[in-house]
Amino acid sequence: MASSSRRPKTRAQPHVAPTVDLSAVIMAATPDEPRVLTVRATPQQPDGLPSGPLQSEHRTLEMGLRTWVAEQTQLTLGYVEQLYTFGDRDRTEADASGAGHALSIAYLALVREARPAGLAHAAWRNWYSYLPWEDWREGRPKALDVIKPRLKVWARAGGKPLRQLREERIELTFGFEAEGWSDERVLERYELLFEAGLVPEALRDTQPPVPSKVRLAPGLPMALDHRRILATAIGRLRGKIKYRPVIFELMPASFTLLELQKTVEALSGVRLHKQNFRRLVEVQGLVEETGEVTTETGGRPARLVRFRREVLIERPAPGVRLPRLR
Amino acid sequence: MASSSRRPKTRAQPHVAPTVDLSAVIMAATPDEPRVLTVRATPQQPDGLPSGPLQSEHRTLEMGLRTWVAEQTQLTLGYVEQLYTFGDRDRTEADASGAGHALSIAYLALVREARPAGLAHAAWRNWYSYLPWEDWREGRPKALDVIKPRLKVWARAGGKPLRQLREERIELTFGFEAEGWSDERVLERYELLFEAGLVPEALRDTQPPVPSKVRLAPGLPMALDHRRILATAIGRLRGKIKYRPVIFELMPASFTLLELQKTVEALSGVRLHKQNFRRLVEVQGLVEETGEVTTETGGRPARLVRFRREVLIERPAPGVRLPRLR
DNA sequence: CATATTTATGCTCGACTAGAGCATTATACG
DNA sequence: CGTATAATGCTCTAGTCGAGCATAAATATG
Numbered sequence: 001m002a003s004s005s006r007r008p009k010t011r012a013q014p015h016v017a018p019t020v021d022l023s024a025v026i027m028a029a030t031p032d033e034p035r036v037l038t039v040r041a042t043p044q045q046p047d048g049l050p051s052g053p054l055q056s057e058h059r060t061l062e063m064g065l066r067t068w069v070a071e072q073t074q075l076t077l078g079y080v081e082q083l084y085t086f087g088d089r090d091r092t093e094a095d096a097s098g099a100g101h102a103l104s105i106a107y108l109a110l111v112r113e114a115r116p117a118g119l120a121h122a123a124w125r126n127w128y129s130y131l132p133w134e135d136w137r138e139g140r141p142k143a144l145d146v147i148k149p150r151l152k153v154w155a156r157a158g159g160k161p162l163r164q165l166r167e168e169r170i171e172l173t174f175g176f177e178a179e180g181w182s183d184e185r186v187l188e189r190y191e192l193l194f195e196a197g198l199v200p201e202a203l204r205d206t207q208p209p210v211p212s213k214v215r216l217a218p219g220l221p222m223a224l225d226h227r228r229i230l231a232t233a234i235g236r237l238r239g240k241i242k243y244r245p246v247i248f249e250l251m252p253a254s255f256t257l258l259e260l261q262k263t264v265e266a267l268s269g270v271r272l273h274k275q276n277f278r279r280l281v282e283v284q285g286l287v288e289e290t291g292e293v294t295t296e297t298g299g300r301p302a303r304l305v306r307f308r309r310e311v312l313i314e315r316p317a318p319g320v321r322l323p324r325l326r
Numbered sequence: 327m328a329s330s331s332r333r334p335k336t337r338a339q340p341h342v343a344p345t346v347d348l349s350a351v352i353m354a355a356t357p358d359e360p361r362v363l364t365v366r367a368t369p370q371q372p373d374g375l376p377s378g379p380l381q382s383e384h385r386t387l388e389m390g391l392r393t394w395v396a397e398q399t400q401l402t403l404g405y406v407e408q409l410y411t412f413g414d415r416d417r418t419e420a421d422a423s424g425a426g427h428a429l430s431i432a433y434l435a436l437v438r439e440a441r442p443a444g445l446a447h448a449a450w451r452n453w454y455s456y457l458p459w460e461d462w463r464e465g466r467p468k469a470l471d472v473i474k475p476r477l478k479v480w481a482r483a484g485g486k487p488l489r490q491l492r493e494e495r496i497e498l499t500f501g502f503e504a505e506g507w508s509d510e511r512v513l514e515r516y517e518l519l520f521e522a523g524l525v526p527e528a529l530r531d532t533q534p535p536v537p538s539k540v541r542l543a544p545g546l547p548m549a550l551d552h553r554r555i556l557a558t559a560i561g562r563l564r565g566k567i568k569y570r571p572v573i574f575e576l577m578p579a580s581f582t583l584l585e586l587q588k589t590v591e592a593l594s595g596v597r598l599h600k601q602n603f604r605r606l607v608e609v610q611g612l613v614e615e616t617g618e619v620t621t622e623t624g625g626r627p628a629r630l631v632r633f634r635r636e637v638l639i640e641r642p643a644p645g646v647r648l649p650r651l652r
Numbered sequence: 653c654a655t656a657t658t659t660a661t662g663c664t665c666g667a668c669t670a671g672a673g674c675a676t677t678a679t680a681c682g
Numbered sequence: 683c684g685t686a687t688a689a690t691g692c693t694c695t696a697g698t699c700g701a702g703c704a705t706a707a708a709t710a711t712g
Contacts, residue, residue: 273672276671302689583661
């Protein structure tokens with residue numbers, strides 16, 4: 001934006017140029033595991049997301065991202081969508097000094113190949129190693145047994161009005177009592193834990209340094225604010241699979257209905273009713289027969305199906321709906 | 327992002343610092359008109375959105391935005407949400423030169439006061455003066471009579487495969503044939519018109535300069551890529567009112583159910599079934615009685631209601647659902 | 653003042669959707 | 683051949699959604 005007269009003042013004020021990074025949450029999935037591609041500088045450092053500075057030879061932001069990812073991970077991205085721009089001046093240790101802003105424009109990318117990312121410093125990780133409370137496939141995650149009492153303590157720490165606000169927010173995001181679990185509120189949950197000081201990222205710059213590890217929520221930390229970005233991406237993807245057939249960006253060319261269901265379950269973190277899931281997929285016309293079957297599944301052979309690209313034109317909002325959890 | 331070892335190369339490459347602007351789509355609404363706050367440098371220039379450069383004294387992006395808006399429009403923003411970051415190097419005339427990137431981080435803000443924005447250079451405008459094809463409240467907008475044949479011509483201009491792709495995309499976004507109108511695809515429609523060369527913004531830098539005005543779609547242009555940003559904001563808001571009670575950010579403290587309905591219609595651009603709308607609002611518990619009635623509506627006096635803030639805690643996804651249009 | 657007009661509001665009916673579970677079929681394996 | 687494991691077909695029920703009829707309570711009008 002190079003215009004002028006609309007802003008009479010401050011044009012000439014001290015203005016440290018911000019640095020702009022492009023970062024990518026690259027996701028893949030098997031029927032069992034939702035994965036994210038992480039990179040690590042040294043074995044001691046926490047995992048991070050592939051990222052790199054925006055450069056003037058990048059024609060578009062998205063192309064800059066693709067360039068960086070190709071260089072760092074040898075991956076050619078398919079589906080890419082912008083997530084959010086993070087840029088609070090105090091978002092990292094280094095920037096609290098008051099230098100310029102460090103912006104990070106985060107993208108969500110979906111890929112099919114889940115091969116072990118040949119490079120030594122890059123690896124596919126299960127989402128839930130970073131956010132273990134998000135996986136309800138085996139029932140209520142145990143991480144919540146730790147989180148719940150600590151959130152209660154945090155809520156009680158304030159005065160009455162603050163306390164009630166906090167309790168309502170806890171109920172709204174984690175649904176411990178009546179509410180029930182809402183699979184999409186991933187970011188809200190992470191931010192609540194952050195504010196409550198239950199993730200190490202929140203304590204990095206505090207004085208005195210890091211209290212005992214016992215007080216933290218389970219789950220691996222990530223570099224900078226990358227765990228927040230990951231939470232943003234998971235929430236977005238969980239929402240999106242319900243009204244757009246993005247799930248197929250993660251599936252192989254042909255698959256069984258159970259594989260599709262398991263993959264959806266892995267992403268959304270909840271279990272689904274098998275027959276109803278099939279009915280939904282069939283009536284929506286999301287898939288078509290390949291004519292082949294596979295016996296590798298155990299019991300009765302399963303038909304192999306493929307995604308029907310035509311639904312993109314036929315239906316305004318095809319996607320895989322999910323049930324509520326209580 | 328100030329990390330290091332994850333990106334071995336290109337750290338020292340030519341790297342013109344990008345400029346970062348914060349821009350705001352500030353919306354208000356009456357039961358009849360959805361409005362956006364625009365600013366104009368000179369009477370000759372097209373309308374633009376309030377915006378200003380990110381500065382190092384801004385602690386967070388959102389606070390920077392609020393500061394700029396307060397300065398340019400005297401408004402104190404309430405609800406604010408980040409929309410998208412625009413930043414293709416060729417997004418404006420000035421930047422095509424290959425200087426640095428001009429990023430624009432766009433925000434959506436909702437305000438109640440729709441007073442005439444005291445300042446001479448700022449004004450509230452009806453959304454649909456910029457995007458007239460988005461208003462279906464009085465039936466199919468006439469703008470489409472112009473747009474449809476021109477899009478057909480554009481589709482036919484390519485070879486067979488390209489042509490089919492274009493026709494499918496037209497159908498998907500505008501739903502001329504079977505599909506029907508989808509109120510949320512505002513951005514997709516604008517971008518299609520842009521690609522088809524039907525909006526003047528698309529022709530600004532072309533050689534030879536601007537062909538006859540007769541070839542364009544109706545609707546006022548805006549500065550830079552601001553009409554694209556507006557389209558993004560409208561699409562986002564139309565989606566959001568369906569699952570979050572953001573509509574109340576635009577309503578006065580108390581209102582009648584018909585006023586609420588009319589406002590939703592103004593935003594979504596479609597007409598709703600009165601009795602069903604009321605049923606929905608009632609069963610969702612979105613409002614409560616104030617005890618007062620108003621006779622200003624014409625016929626039988628209407629109850630005045632107010633928003634019930636409690637629903638934010640009670641219901642996971644309250645919002646105003648809309649019907650399909652065929 | 654009676655009547656038309658306008659808006660608010662209550663209620664019902666039918667089509668469709670979603671959640672749950674029973675029943676049957678087709679393989680592999682011992 | 684019986685059993686385990688999936689895949690698949692089908693039904694029942696409650697709830698939601700779209701549409702429209704009917705009634706109530708004001709104002710406008712002749």
